[in-house]
Amino acid sequence: xxxxxxxxxxxxxxxxxxxxxxxxxxxxxxxxxxxxxxxxxxxxxxxxxxxxxxxxxxxxxxxxxxxxxxxxxxxxxxxxxxxxxxxxxxxxxxxxxxxxxxxxxxxxxxxxxxxxxxxxxxxxxxxxxxxxxxxxxxxxxxxxxxxxxxxxxxxxxxxxxxxxxxxxxxxxxxxxxxxxxxxxxxxxxxxxxxxxxxxxxxxxxxxxxxxxxxxxxxxxxxxxxxxxxxxxxxxxxxxxxxxxxxxxxxxxxxxxxxxxxxxxxxxxxxxxxxxxxxxxxxxxxxxxxxxxxxxxxxxxxxxxxxxxxxxxxxxxxxxxxxxxxxxxxxxxxxxxxxxxxxxxxxxxxxxxxxxxxxxxxxxxxxxxxxxxxxxxxxxxxxxxxxxxxxxxxxxxxxxxxxxxxxxxxxxxxxxxxxxxxxxxxxxxxxxxxxxxxxxxxxxxxxxxx
Ligand SMILES: [Zn+2]
Numbered sequence: 462x463x464x465x466x467x468x469x470x471x472x473x474x475x476x477x478x479x480x481x482x483x484x485x486x487x488x489x490x491x492x493x494x495x496x497x498x499x500x501x502x503x504x505x506x507x508x509x510x511x512x513x514x515x516x517x518x519x520x521x522x523x524x525x526x527x528x529x530x531x532x533x534x535x536x537x538x539x540x541x542x543x544x545x546x547x548x549x550x551x552x553x554x555x556x557x558x559x560x561x562x563x564x565x566x567x568x569x570x571x572x573x574x575x576x577x578x579x580x581x582x583x584x585x586x587x588x589x590x591x592x593x594x595x596x597x598x599x600x601x602x603x604x605x606x607x608x609x610x611x612x613x614x615x616x617x618x619x620x621x622x623x624x625x626x627x628x629x630x631x632x633x634x635x636x637x638x639x640x641x642x643x644x645x646x647x648x649x650x651x652x653x654x655x656x657x658x659x660x661x662x663x664x665x666x667x668x669x670x671x672x673x674x675x676x677x678x679x680x681x682x683x684x685x686x687x688x689x690x691x692x693x694x695x696x697x698x699x700x701x702x703x704x705x706x707x708x709x710x711x712x713x714x715x716x717x718x719x720x721x722x723x724x725x726x727x728x729x730x731x732x733x734x735x736x737x738x739x740x741x742x743x744x745x746x747x748x749x750x751x752x753x754x755x756x757x758x759x760x761x762x763x764x765x766x767x768x769x770x771x772x773x774x775x776x777x778x779x780x781x782x783x784x785x786x787x788x789x790x791x792x793x794x795x796x797x798x799x800x801x802x803x804x805x806x807x808x809x810x811x812x813x814x815x816x817x818x819x820x821x822x823x824x825x826x827x828x829x830x831x832x833x834x835x836x837x838x839x840x841x842x843x844x845x846x847x848x849x850x851x852x853x854x855x856x857x858x859x860x861x862x863x864x865x866x867x868x869x870x871x872x873x874x875x876x877x878x879x880x881x882x883x884x885x886x887x888x889x890x891x892x893x894x895x896x897x898x899x900x901x902x903x904x905x906x907x908x909x910x
Contacts, residue, residue, distance in 0.1 A: 462880055465497035466848070468857045469507035470820075472837050475857040479507065483844040486657065486879035491838055504875060505851035506860050508820065509836030510573025510610075511786045512827030515689070515727050515748045515777025518560035518600065519581050522906055523547045524782045537695050537757045545631035550585050550909040553599050555902045560603035562899035565889035566784040568609055570871040571847040573878050575609050576777065576831045578664050578689055578727070580616035580635045582645060587633030593641070594648020601652040601659075606891065608883040610845065611656055612831040614664040614689050615649045617642045617671060617679045623705035625672045635666070639678055646682060657879055658843060660832040662687030668702055668710050673717055680718060687723055687832045689748065690714070694728035694759050711736040720745040725830035727777065730760045737763065741772030746830040750779035751792035761796045765806040768822075775827030787872055790819040790865045816861035844880035847873055850887075 462483040469479035469491075476493035480501065483489065497503050523544055531539050551559070560577075567575055577600050583589055592598065597613060604611040618635040620626050628636035637645070646663065653659035665671045665679045667690060680688050693699055693710040702710045711732050714720055722744035729740065729747050740747070749762055757780070767774060776789040794815055797806040807822075808815040828835045836845060850872050852860040864872045876884035883890055 463498065463501040464507070464846070465495075465501040465503045466507035467505050468860070469838050470509065470857075472839050479838070481507065481838060481846070483877075483880040486844055486881075488838065488840055488842050488844050490840055504848035506849040506857070507838060508571070508847050508849065508861075509824055509838055510845035510847055510876065510878065511571050511820075511823055512574045512576070512775055512831050512833065512836065513567055513572040513778050513786070514576045514725060514746070514775040514827045514830040515750055515779050516563065516567075516575050516577050516781060517580070517779065518563040518577060518603065518781065519548055519551060519556050520544060521563040521781040521784075522551065522559045522903060526907075537759065538697070540757055542631065547906065547910050548581070549631070549634075551581070551906060553590070553595050555906065556581060556596060557599035557603050558895075558898045558902045560600055561606050561895045563781050563784060564603050564607040564609045565892055565895050567778065568607060568876050568878070568883050569873060569887060569889050569892075570785040570787065571849075571873045571876060572778070572784075572786050573610055573836070573845040573847070573876065574612060574827075574831055574833055575604070576612045576614055576687070576689065576725075578614045578616060580618050580664075580666060582637065583634045585634065587636070589641070592648065593644050594652055597645070597649045597652040601656060604656060604659075607889065607895070608878045608881060610658050610833070610878060611653060612660040612662060612687060612833065613649050613653050614662045614687065615642070615645050616664040616666050617675065618666040619675060620670050620672065622669050623701050639675060642679065643682065658833070660686065662689060662832060664689040667691040667698075668713060669698065676718055685723065687725060687830060689725045689727055689830070691727045692729055693731040694754070696731055696760065699731050709733065709736060711740055715739050715743065722829065723832070725775075728754065728759065728762070730754060730762045732763075734766070737766055737772070738770050741767060741770035744773070746826045747772055747774040748777050748830060749774050749793060750777040751789050751796055752783055753779035755792060755796070756780065756782050761800045763800075764793055765797050765801065768807065768809070773826040773829060774822055775830050776823050785871050787865050787868055790816070790823065794819060794865070814858035814862055816863075816865040817858045819865060820861055844877055846877045848875040850874050
């Protein structure tokens with residue numbers, strides 16, 4: 462396969478008239494300054510595929526179904542109860558169908574690898590499936606069907622709150638002990654084994670859901686592989702952690718879990734300046750999910766301050782309420798503008814492009830968090846590429862700024878994973894079948910709920 466881009470973002474920066482040769486799913490040659498030879502597929506703007514470092518695929522099933530005002534205080538916690546109810550009856554077939562929809566949409570928006578923070582393990586009554594890792598196999602099947610790269614992060618979830626409280630009834634599909642989790646991990650390894658480039662990490666759910674001993678045990682189960690944890694998403698969680706330990710959540714993690722570059726701290730919304738500086742120094746990636754954090758009313762992550770402290774970050778679609786790579790980057794920058802009453806706050810220096818800075822950080826931080834090679838249009842790299850829609854009259858960085866801030870939708874023309882075109886004209890190649898199956902599942906779940 463030979464692709465030609467009028468402009469492409471290479472490791473050293475933009476190049477024009479770039480010929481990319483792909484063999485057996487990998488890029489074998491990248492040559493700027495060439496006219497397209499006969500038979501080459503021609504595109505406008507080429508960039509590496511973006512990592513999506515945090516997803517709960519099954520939550521795609523409640524997009525648009527939790528936006529009606531509730532009876533009391535409507536908050537993250539009432540949303541969570543609604544989510545537990547809405548997905549309480551979801552079967553393995555339905556979970557696979559919902560995940561396929563979510564993954565097809567991720568690919569349609571240029572997200573070519575997903576970190577699936579996977580905690581829907583058990584049957585609706587909490588009983589283990591005959592194959593304990595049944596749901597991991599369903600996630601892997603959805604990844605295989607759509608062609609997205611998978612970093613599977615099986616979640617350890619044992620408690621309803623700080624101090625080892627027993628899990629609530631709504632959490633019985635997630636909960637288990639350490640022995641069961643070791644077997645879930647073993648099943649997860651079998652589930653992802655057939656997938657090219659798949660990675661298996663671990664995810665202690667949060668400081669509310671694991672004890673300190675469990676956290677240390679889980680983090681040690683996959684040495685050298687990603688460890689993801691939710692932390693400091695909600696102010697109530699910060700207050701509860703202070704009451705339990707005398708420390709804020711990120712401070713507690715720093716003192717007790719020694720996070721390093723294989724860690725991804727998801728959200729980390731509420732940190733004080735000392736936590737920000739120390740977590741940035743640790744090498745842990747901040748897993749930012751700006752659209753979900755806005756949807757759930759979490760608060761604003763100080764991304765500009767995190768950047769000044771040298772912190773790495775990537776983006777995640779988390780609840781999958783609206784799946785778009787450019788949408789996450791736009792919301793991130795806009796949240797900073799609203800909080801600081803300035804503009805172009807994520808651009809590192811005068812004259813630099815905000816879209817370019819956002820993309821560069823999301824590529825490198827996201828890949829690190831997912832235990833994947835840094836996405837690059839370079840020989841030897843996996844052929845995971847995105848062709849953006851053309852932005853007539855703009856230079857290359859402006860085209861990225863247009864994609865982030867001005868595109869009317871996902872702004873993606875074509876996407877390749879492992880050299881295979883999985884999105885054409887902005888649509889996943891199996892969209893019709895996946896969307897039909899998904900629609901039937903949503904109807905069934907609404908009736909059941
Ligand atoms: Zn999450």
